[in-house]
Amino acid sequence: MWDNFKYTLLSIVRNPALLFWPLGFPIILSTLFSFMFANLDESFQLQPVALGVVQDETYESAFGLDDTLRSFDGSAADSEQHFFDLTYYAAEDEAETATAEGAIDGYVIVADGAPVLRISAAGLSNERRLNLTTVTMVLDGYVRVLNEIETVMEEDPTLLLDDSAQAMVAELVNQGSQPTDEDIEALVQYVTAQGTPDVIAGFQTDAVRTEKLKLTKTDPDSSARYYYALLGMAAGMGMHIAYEVVSAFMAQKSPLGARRTLAGMSRWRMLVSSLAASWLAAFSCLAIGMAYMHFVVDVDFGDRAVPCLFALGLSSLAFCALGSLIATFNLSGNLCVAITTVLAFFAGLYGQASQRIADLIAIVYPGLAALNPVRQTAQLFYSLLYYDSLDPYLHICAVLTVMAAAFATVAVLRMRRQRYAYL
Amino acid sequence: MSISQDSIIHVSKLVKRYSELLAIDHLSLEVRAGEIFGFLGPNGSGKTTTINCILQLLSYDKGEISLFGEEMTPTRYDLKRRIGIVPQEVAVYDELTVRENIDAFCALYVSNGKERKALVNEAIDFVGLGEFVNFRPRKLSGGLKRRLNIACGIAHKPELIFLDEPTVAVDPQSRNAILEGIERLNAEGATVVYTSHYMEEVEQICSRVLIMDSGREVAQGTVDELKAMIGMGERIRVECASLDDALLGAVQALPSVRSAAIKEGALVVECTSGSHNLTDVLGVLSSTSTAYGRVWSEPPTLNDVFLEITGKALRDEA
Numbered sequence A: 001m002w003d004n005f006k007y008t009l010l011s012i013v014r015n016p017a018l019l020f021w022p023l024g025f026p027i028i029l030s031t032l033f034s035f036m037f038a039n040l041d042e043s044f045q046l047q048p049v050a051l052g053v054v055q056d057e058t059y060e061s062a063f064g065l066d067d068t069l070r071s072f073d074g075s076a077a078d079s080e081q082h083f084f085d086l087t088y089y090a091a092e093d094e095a096e097t098a099t100a101e102g103a104i105d106g107y108v109i110v111a112d113g114a115p116v117l118r119i120s121a122a123g124l125s126n127e128r129r130l131n132l133t134t135v136t137m138v139l140d141g142y143v144r145v146l147n148e149i150e151t152v153m154e155e156d157p158t159l160l161l162d163d164s165a166q167a168m169v170a171e172l173v174n175q176g177s178q179p180t181d182e183d184i185e186a187l188v189q190y191v192t193a194q195g196t197p198d199v200i201a202g203f204q205t206d207a208v209r210t211e212k213l214k215l216t217k218t219d220p221d222s223s224a225r226y227y228y229a230l231l232g233m234a235a236g237m238g239m240h241i242a243y244e245v246v247s248a249f250m251a252q253k254s255p256l257g258a259r260r261t262l263a264g265m266s267r268w269r270m271l272v273s274s275l276a277a278s279w280l281a282a283f284s285c286l287a288i289g290m291a292y293m294h295f296v297v298d299v300d301f302g303d304r305a306v307p308c309l310f311a312l313g314l315s316s317l318a319f320c321a322l323g324s325l326i327a328t329f330n331l332s333g334n335l336c337v338a339i340t341t342v343l344a345f346f347a348g349l350y351g352q353a354s355q356r357i358a359d360l361i362a363i364v365y366p367g368l369a370a371l372n373p374v375r376q377t378a379q380l381f382y383s384l385l386y387y388d389s390l391d392p393y394l395h396i397c398a399v400l401t402v403m404a405a406a407f408a409t410v411a412v413l414r415m416r417r418q419r420y421a422y423l
Numbered sequence B: 001m002s003i004s005q006d007s008i009i010h011v012s013k014l015v016k017r018y019s020e021l022l023a024i025d026h027l028s029l030e031v032r033a034g035e036i037f038g039f040l041g042p043n044g045s046g047k048t049t050t051i052n053c054i055l056q057l058l059s060y061d062k063g064e065i066s067l068f069g070e071e072m073t074p075t076r077y078d079l080k081r082r083i084g085i086v087p088q089e090v091a092v093y094d095e096l097t098v099r100e101n102i103d104a105f106c107a108l109y110v111s112n113g114k115e116r117k118a119l120v121n122e123a124i125d126f127v128g129l130g131e132f133v134n135f136r137p138r139k140l141s142g143g144l145k146r147r148l149n150i151a152c153g154i155a156h157k158p159e160l161i162f163l164d165e166p167t168v169a170v171d172p173q174s175r176n177a178i179l180e181g182i183e184r185l186n187a188e189g190a191t192v193v194y195t196s197h198y199m200e201e202v203e204q205i206c207s208r209v210l211i212m213d214s215g216r217e218v219a220q221g222t223v224d225e226l227k228a229m230i231g232m233g234e235r236i237r238v239e240c241a242s243l244d245d246a247l248l249g250a251v252q253a254l255p256s257v258r259s260a261a262i263k264e265g266a267l268v269v270e271c272t273s274g275s276h277n278l279t280d281v282l283g284v285l286s287s288t289s290t291a292y293g294r295v296w297s298e299p300p301t302l303n304d305v306f307l308e309i310t311g312k313a314l315r316d317e318a
């Protein structure tokens, strides 16, 4: 058995055509992916916007607007928050001229009680146009906070006051007599001196920050998901190795297969040693692919490298078992590649549309999705990275183990039949 | 069904159909220990099919097959281990070298590494592939590939060896080496089933022969028995300066002459088996004062046997 394992492994390693799919494919594709996603990341890199502000009376009277904008100006904000470089203009036509000349990308003006962004229609690159969306976001956030404050003011204005101001109000109310003019004057002076209350300031930055995260960074899941599905697919390509190796001792597949069927080694021994060899080869390809993704492409596998490797081992075992099973039928090896390609579609490898279909199927037919080993492999990685508990991971491991055992068992049962009507 | 003590292969009334085609038609045969058993038949006569049925690779419609006195089934690995196979088509691992190939096949039978090393070396010497041990099969010529194919089948020293046309595409020199090797294996105790459509080879090495045609047995026996069966003696060819019908008639009148004809300026006489046919024919030539040149006298071949029984040639004399 050992010798059969050894020579089978040797014949795999010396067959570049067999190794191309499981080894070359993930490396080539992940490299492609990394270029694709790198471009995407760059275009989402925020460049501070050269933003004009028309500083007229309406602007001055807009509550907290200037504070909000300044908090994202280079002079005030840290680099994370540096969205704008502000330039103030006394009147709109000055700002317009500056925009037309390209000194600024656009300007903010308060019109009809609300701040709006004006940009020159022409001459803006897509990239700069994209950057300007941060301005819109900040302004939207500001308007929303303002509305929020207005609502609060209508319901219970004291909520807008800080603790000491609220204490002052409470004291005035509780003292039983009418508050004097001096008391009220003191309260107003205190509140005015505080500027924008903390509550409101907090409101503003929160509203803007959440928006920013969602829109400007590529969703960290979305690119990783491709790599995981890719590893799942590479595991699927390993199926082809097992197919070829097992075909090489199936009598109806080749003279070599016939000859080995006539040898004095039982079928299950043949299967176990050949499966072990193909699994080792497939798994090594995957491990190399994963290492490449980790070290070269910089894909994040979290701190759980060992369970990640184990996941790959298990999934390639399931696929090798499936490959052996296919080899016991009179089917072409191309079927392995075809199956993997289809399964990878339903694991969401081919872009967002395929991801959406994959997710939809997982919701509507969870059983069907569970039978897709490519998806299961990708899910194994998710479960490792996004859950603290190992339970979901172990669950998928169990599913893959059952798959592997089932495929191998059916394969060996089918192999016991060795007499053929035709060769 | 009685099986004699030393029966290694016993096939009784084997019938095999490939859907419409009746490939083996009630074939029975018996191979005894220590024999080199020849399977002779034209292309498509069912030699390979018979072997594959015996080895349980093919299903068959009827018949009983036993090996070493026991019923053969696909899972009789104990019996399979005592058998060596050299298939008609070269069947080796393309990715492994000559030595690795022989070792890989030998390992299917012999697990002890040390023992195997000796066996593999012996097999390499046997087929004379010593210079090529590190070659991959695709770098070997057709004839060398055939030799590798043989080595892979015999390295584990099986008791029973099937060789299905092992000498196809092998040059005459290597062919002789292979035939001698097979005789050596036989002398060392192996029983051999040898398939060929080269009757000279079969005549040369086989102790008993089964001639088949269209899945049926044509004749079975030792080479001498087969020849005696058709009652044919030698074929005599004489180059003559002049030939006429009177001469031909005189030759034909000889009691031991089956037929006489003039072909390409030579007199061709086929005789029944007898002891002084050549003297008789030459006597006629002398008595008619016919000058003659070279004379050939060939004993009958298995092709003559085949021709006699089926009315067609076993194979194109090429």
Ligand SMILES: Nc1ncnc2c1ncn2[C@@H]1O[C@H](COP(=O)(O)OP(=O)(O)OP(=O)(O)O)[C@@H](O)[C@H]1O
Pocket: A422, A423, B018, B021, B023, B041, B042, B043, B044, B045, B046, B047, B048, B049, B050, B088, B197
């Ligand atoms: N797989 C098959 N399907 C259908 N018919 C087949 C098949 N294999 C062989 N045959 C037919 O069975 C008959 C016997 O074939 P077989 O290969 O046993 O002949 P053979 O004596 O070995 O010939 P050769 O000298 O060419 O090797 C032939 O008529 C052949 O066409």
Ligand SMILES: [Mg+2]
Pocket: B047, B048, B049, B088, B164
């Ligand atoms: Mg044949």
